[in-house]
Amino acid sequence: METSSHLLEVNDLAVSFFTYAGEVQAVRGISWYLNKNETIALVGESGCGKSVTIQTVMGLLQSPGRVTGGSVRFEERDMLGLSAKELRQLQGNHMTMIFQDPLSYLNPTMRVGEQIAESYRLHHKVSRSEAEARVLDMMHLISFPEPERNMYAYPHQLSGGMRQRIMVAMALICNPQVLFADEPTTALDVTIQAQIIELMNSLKEKLNTAIVLITHDLGVVANMAQRIYVxxxxxxxxxxxxxxxxxxxxxxxxxxxxxxxxxxDADQSRDFxxxxxxxxxxxxxxxxxxxxxxxxxxxxxxxxxxxxxxxxxxxxxxxxxxxxxxxxxxxxxxxxxxxxxxx
Amino acid sequence: MSRPVLLETKNLRKTFEIKGRGVLTAVNGVSISLHEGETLGMVGESGCGKTTLGRTIVKLYRPDAGQILYRGQDISRFSRAENLRYRKDVQMIYQDPYASLDPLSVVSTSIAEGLDIHGLYPGKARRERVLELLQMVGLNKEHANRFPHEFSGGQRQRIGIARALAVEPKLIVCDEPISALDVSIQAQVMNLLVRLQRDMGLSYLFITHDLSMVRAISDRIAVMYLGSIVELAPAATLYKEHCHPYTEALLSAIPLPDPDAEASRRRILLKGDIPSPVNLGPGCPFASRCPHARPICREQRPELREVSSEHFAACHEAG
Known part of the structure; x- marks a missing residue:
């Protein structure tokens, strides 16, 4: 297998949390890769290490967590050896993330349009009006209702599904190569979940973004992922x-x-x-x-x-x-x- | 269904006044009946009014209009003694097992609270009853003197179930009892609820947004949208012969763990969100998102009517 052909490659990664009780070995030597333009899923129950894995890959692992072995390569870069400054240039630009609960990740005091623009303005030298135009394009792309008006809304004025769309827009505005989605639909109702799955699948095609999906919901996995790691x-x-x-x-x-x-789709007994x-x-x-x-x-x-x-x-x-x-x-x-x- | 009716709601309506914005109609004329030993699944998305309906039934809210009949008697006219009896017979299990237990009370105190209020199992019997209940829900006697924070989510939900069972209820309103739990724990709690129902002849009003879980335990299922029941049918009928467009969209939105089936499946994607229940207009509540809506749907609210035996739908197009 040619290692260089993968967009992202994790090799024998091990992560531990050093707590008062001792060393919690959350991730114990795992290897996986992601190709351009594909969706993979990491599947497992709570506590299996799936969230810790992507936090580590994105450089978001915090103390007392520490990488105790292995490597992460993104394109030709060794992710674990990057300086904080180099990491910041990747985060939110080449690699982005959406989370389970949009309300707790959105800033309640900032209009959503500004929040979408934030990472774009950070990574591109553009004027405020250029950024605004880009935000509007993005909101149109994700079929956000009434973007001209809603870009001035605050998160609490939007429904759960709309907030998750804002998160998707924030994550994709810089046209990243990799999108990490940590239980992106778990907090949503089924009809809204179906909309978000459809949206992510279509954006992946339009923007050529590879997706790493984390979920315990095998139905969502069957709808999105080409390859699966259990x-x-x-x-x-x-x-x-x-x-x-x-x-x-x-x-x-x-x-x-x-x-x-x-x-x-199957008749079922009363025994779960x-x-x-x-x-x-x-x-x-x-x-x-x-x-x-x-x-x-x-x-x-x-x-x-x-x-x-x-x-x-x-x-x-x-x-x-x-x-x-x-x-x-x-x-x-x-x-x-x-x-x-x-x- | 030959079993006698235990509880019935007639045109039940519950609204909340929102200062400066108008009136939020959470439950908009709901009529359901629940038979002895039956499980009625109440399915709908966030904000459809299913929790408000459950809370009104257990008398946490006072309805604005309509009636709740318990064994044929209007509960709003109950005497003090009858009321106490009703509150014993009708119990509730809550969604969040972390928030619904008193963090400062040991488990045995929480479980026995109802016993004390209703004067059941006095003296020595009280302790024995608590231990019996713990055993019934798959916990053991060492757990009696622990605090809620010492338990996992699944165990806490078992404590919530033990507390509801303590006073020997006839009906339990289960408000999303498993949605805060991990999948494998969900199955365990569901199996427990099914076994308890079989052993004690309980009736359940099972409120949930999870259509695949509720299927296996419900005798009948009601689908709620924006405060109204839009379809009500025996469980198997609802999944196979549903005729309300909302039920159809809801069922088709659930992703199947089967990539080939998913690739070939026709999915009805609803546009937009559930409209606000504040200042509801006339017409069918689903009209704004319905792919088949006609002018009449926006003007006249369809009644829930029988389209085939035991199968009810509120749609101008149905049947």
Missing amino acids: MYAGKIVERGSAKDIFYRPKHPYTWGLLASVPRL RYIPGTPPDLLNPPKGCPFAARCRYACRACVSSIPEEMAFDSEDHRASCWLYHPGAEALLAAAERERGMQR
Whole structure:
């Protein structure tokens, strides 16, 4: 694989938080990449390290968090070695981010038009009126209702969906190469969520922006991402194309995640499936596979040593699970029989 | 449905006066009935009035017009004793398990509060009842003397459920009981609610915005928009044969965890936001966003009428 062809590349990244209780190993050696013009998703439950990962990539990691290993390359730059000044030139310009809760990230005392213009004026030497024209273009692009009037509104005067559109406009006004979206639709109603998904997908085409999506909602992932990384307890347990993950999942954690989504298009019993137990304590991560304690197919090897990553039908579809070790054939056959029966 | 009606609302209306801006109509003439042992799912987006409806039913708000009938009797005419009885029979579980427990009280105090007020399980029985309730919701007796901050979100919601169950209610208004929880915890709490209903014959008014979760537990589902019920049907019918354009848009907006199905799916994208419930005009509440709206829709509000057996819709076009 040519490493230089990727827009963004994370290699063996490890991040810990040094707290009074000890070292919390939030991210434990993960590798992923992002190509130009694609959307990838980091998927997992709360606390799996997905938000910490993108904060680190964007240079937003704060004390007591610290990178303890690995590298992040953006184009030809080593992101972890940049000075604060160099970072600021990238942030908000080449890499931007939208968050889950727009109300707490917007400045309540500033008109939204000015907030959209802020990063554009910071990174481009333009006059106030040029910036304003650019803001209006942007608001038209995202089909914001009555932009000429609403650019003078304050955040509290707008609905949740409109505020999230303002966040999207703020993030895209500098035409960034990478957009990080951390649960961008979780706080929104479904009909508004559908609008925002549609908006982000169309802007990606129009502006050639690559998107890193973070979410726990597999429905949103199926609508946006071409490739998926499944994270658990600070590690990537499975990765592959959207089709690999949704139709040919290999890791028992991915099976559990998919089974626990209530399906609207299928008749369902009154029994809701879920993965029993809780994720491991990352102050003291388990020696073996992090999922072993909750995995119904776990054997002794799973508890004692971390499984190697195995490639499946394509080079890009990989999972870390002992079930695929040649010695575990009988166990794998039993697991697949059981899954077949569940479906 | 042969089971007797437990609670009924007739043309219920609740408005709030907003100084200088007019009148906000949160619940605009809602008539629903809830049978014994039944779960009625109440679905809608933020601001549609579903929470206000729930709160009016548990008597946290006084309605402006209309009636609430409990076992056929108007609750506004209840005597003091009848009122106390109603407040025991009808309980509520709140959305935010962090905000709805007193941070300064240990769990056993919070759970037993209702027992003390209603004079149930006095003396030694009180402690036993608390332990029994904790066990019922999947907690154990060591938890009784802990404070809310020592629990996770899912555990706190279990405490909220135990508190509602303490006084042996007939009906529980569940106001988004799972939306603040992680997906796998949601399933656990849902399974608990289903089991408790089976064991105790409870009725639920299940208020939520999550159409995929509510499907599996509801006997009937009502869809609310801007203070009105726009469609009401048995759960399976609503998902397969819905006829209100809002229900259709709502269902089509839910993303499926299936990339191929998504790629081929026809999605109805609603334009804009839900209009403001302040100073509502005449006509169908959905007319401003409805892809099929005709002139009559802007002038005359459609009544909720039966389009097929047990299936009601409020739309000029329907049926």
